[in-house]
Amino acid sequence: xxxxxxxxxxxxxxxxxxxxxxxxxxxxxxxxxxxxxxxxxxxxxxxxxxxxxxxxxxxxxxxxxxxxxxxxxxxxxxxxxxxxxxxxxxxxxxxxxxxxxxxxxxxxxxxxxxxxxxxxxxxxxxxxxxxxxxxxxxxxxxxxxxxxxxxxxxxxxxxxxxxxxxxxxxxxxxxxxxxxxxxxxxxxxxxxxxxxxxxxxxxxxxxxxxxxxxxxxxxxxxxxxxxxxxxxxxxxxxxxxxxxxxxxxxxxxxxxxxxxxxxxxxxxxxxxxxxxxxxxxxxxxxxxxxxxxxxxxxxxxxxxxxxxxxxxxxxxxxxxxxxxxxxxxxxxxxxxxxxxxxxxxxxxxxxxxxxxxxxxxxxxxxxxxxxxxxxxxxxxxxxxxxxxxxxxxxxxxxxxx
Ligand SMILES: [Zn+2]
Numbered sequence: 147x148x149x150x151x152x153x154x155x156x157x158x159x160x161x162x163x164x165x166x167x168x169x170x171x172x173x174x175x176x177x178x179x180x181x182x183x184x185x186x187x188x189x190x191x192x193x194x195x196x197x198x199x200x201x202x203x204x205x206x207x208x209x210x211x212x213x214x215x216x217x218x219x220x221x222x223x224x225x226x227x228x229x230x231x232x233x234x235x236x237x238x239x240x241x242x243x244x245x246x247x248x249x250x251x252x253x254x255x256x257x258x259x260x261x262x263x264x265x266x267x268x269x270x271x272x273x274x275x276x277x278x279x280x281x282x283x284x285x286x287x288x289x290x291x292x293x294x295x296x297x298x299x300x301x302x303x304x305x306x307x308x309x310x311x312x313x314x315x316x317x318x319x320x321x322x323x324x325x326x327x328x329x330x331x332x333x334x335x336x337x338x339x340x341x342x343x344x345x346x347x348x349x350x351x352x353x354x355x356x357x358x359x360x361x362x363x364x365x366x367x368x369x370x371x372x373x374x375x376x377x378x379x380x381x382x383x384x385x386x387x388x389x390x391x392x393x394x395x396x397x398x399x400x401x402x403x404x405x406x407x408x409x410x411x412x413x414x415x416x417x418x419x420x421x422x423x424x425x426x427x428x429x430x431x432x433x434x435x436x437x438x439x440x441x442x443x444x445x446x447x448x449x450x451x452x453x454x455x456x457x458x459x460x461x462x463x464x465x466x467x468x469x470x471x472x473x474x475x476x477x478x479x480x481x482x483x484x485x486x487x488x489x490x491x492x493x494x495x496x497x498x499x500x501x502x503x504x505x506x507x508x509x510x511x512x513x514x515x516x517x518x519x520x521x522x523x524x525x526x527x528x529x530x531x532x533x534x535x536x537x538x539x540x541x542x543x544x545x546x547x
Contacts, residue, residue, distance in 0.1 A: 147199050149190040150319055150362070151373050158186035158199050159425070160432040166495035167202060168358035168466040173492055180495070185467065187357055189428045193376075194369040196345050196428075201319055202359050215278060216254040221525075223254060225389060226312070229341070230258035233308060237337045237383070237397060244306045246299060246331060248291040248324070248340075249314030251275055253284030260284055267303060269295060292320070296327035305333045311340035313390070316363045325377035338379060338398040345369070346420055347392020349427060351545035352434040353521075354471070355464035356391070366422045367413045370396045382406040384413050391521035391544070439472045441547045446478040449514050449541075456541075457512035458482030459526065460519025461489050461501045468518065468543055470496040479516055483507035508533075517542040 149156050165185035172180060186199040216222045238245075243264045247256050250268025252275050259266045260283050268286035270276040276286040289295055299306070309328050318324055328338045343356045345366040356364055363369075371381045382404050383397035394413075421427035449456050458465070461484035468474070475497040482494060485504045492501050507515070511533050517523060520542045527534065534540070541547065 147188065149188075149193060149195060150197055151195045151321060151376070152190065152193040154190055154192040156188045156190045158188040159428045160435065161186045162354070162357065162435075162467060162471045164496075165359065165470050166466065168360060168463040168495060170495040171461070171489045171492040171501060172495065172498075174498075177493075177498065182496070183359070185357065185359070185471075187428075189425060191423070191425050193372045194366060194423050195373060196364045196366070196369065197362055198357065198359075201362050215252045215275065217252045217278070217282075221522075226255040227258050229312065229395075230255050232385070232395075233310065233339055234259070234262065234264075237339065238307055240307070243308075244303060245308045245310060246306045248309065248311040249317070250279060250284065250286060253279030253282045253286065255310065255312060256284045257282050265303070267299060267306075269299075291327055292323040293326045293330055296330035299331060305336065306331050307333055307336050309336070309338045313342055313393075315340045316342040316361050316365060319362050321363070321373055322377070325374050325379065328374075328379070329377055332400075334400065335403050336399070337382075337404070338374070339395065341385075341387060341389075341393050341395035343390050344386070344392045344394040345422060346394075346417055349420065349422065349431055351391065352431070352438050353391050353544045354431075354435045354438070355462075355467045355544060358463060358467045360463070365394065365396070366417050367394065367396070367410065368417050368423055370398070371414070374398050375401075380406065381410045384409050386413075389521075435471075438543070438547060442468075442472050442541075442543050443474070443478075445541055445547060446474060446516070450478060454513035455480055456514045456516055457507060458499065459507065459515045459517050460484060460522070461486070461494060462519050465518035466495050469494060469499065473497070474516075475499055480512065481506065482518065511536065511538055513537075514539045514541060520544045 162185040164182045183200050189196050245259050245266045248269050250270045256266045256268050269291045270286050271290050273288050276288045279286040342365050345364045348356045379398040380401045382399045385395035387393035456479045458479045461482045476499050481500040481502045483504050483506050484501050489501045490503045517540050
């Protein structure tokens with residue numbers, strides 16, 4: 147395959163095997179027509195981009211029925227308010243500000259700018275999600291972002307002070323197109339700011355569940371500097387995040403226009419010390435994934451042999467990679483409980499484990515819960531005190547089983 151960024155010839159360093167669409171929860175009638183692809187990550191040692199080889203057609207994943215509304219989560223509401231405040235205080239200056247967000251979802255971030263009276267525009271490919279944003283006073287256009295969209299925005303609204311994104315960039319195969327669009331859209335001293343799951347954290351924690359169809363890339367500061375450096379941008383600030391089991395916020399500006407914070411050098415040095423620029427690191431990651439898989443299967447089989455009931459906790463998109471890679475189906479876990487109504491009474495993609503409402507967990511506690519939403523471990527442990535104190539056992543697949 148060719149690297150999506152620099153066209154260098156690269157080869158996947160491992161395969162997670164046959165994989166369904168991570169968010170493709172389905173009913174038994176849909177089993178026969180379920181879509182599968184092979185999930186294979188690759189690393190480019192020229193531009194440092196960590197990417198998956200094959201990605202299903204984006205139209206399959208982001209259509210009008212796309213189920214995810216960020217607004218439903220209180221945690222995410224707080225996160226995006228803090229994100230917007232941080233951008234506003236640290237990287238915006240002057241009056242008559244104009245802020246654009248790519249993949250603005252239901253307006254959860256932009257409403258914080260709208261509340262400050264800042265001119266804003268959301269660019270969101272899902273029509274029903276965009277409609278929800280408009281209901282909350284967030285101006286939104288329905289399309290994908292690229293050079294043409296950028297030109298259209300500049301004609302109608304003028305150039306922008308900031309182009310923002312959150313958990314969006316890593317979904318976009320044509321990042322060169324995004325960088326070209328950013329170059330058209332942004333004022334001379336404008337900033338491109340986005341955050342996504344962080345490669346350094348993923349390698350450290352062996353959190354391979356970050357790798358699924360929607361995540362074409364997993365970024366590092368090294369790769370972001372390289373990818374956008376090809377289009378005249380440089381990293382000027384970074385902010386490590388706890389969200390999604392470890393994320394990074396990147397701030398880029400045109401080269402030489404704004405000074406860079408010292409944290410940029412610090413994090414780049416730390417990434418080199420971690421070996422994020424070296425193919426050997428990914429060879430070791432492959433071995434770590436295989437060891438993690440073996441341990442998890444062994445543990446679940448021991449539970450089963452001991453006659454203990456195991457139930458999954460949290461039918462996250464990310465858990466699709468864990469369940470399918472490890473081959474965990476209804477043979478090893480009875481069902482998965484989840485609070486999201488749209489997933490309930492359906493089955494998980496690929497392994498077809500039944501998803502039941504949250505109450506199915508609390509009304510009849512299992513012996514053991516498999517914590518698939520491991521990145522919310524702290525909140526979940528606090529919420530499920532009653533389960534733990536009556537002897538309930540947790541198995542967390544990540545960071546350490
Ligand atoms: Zn490359």
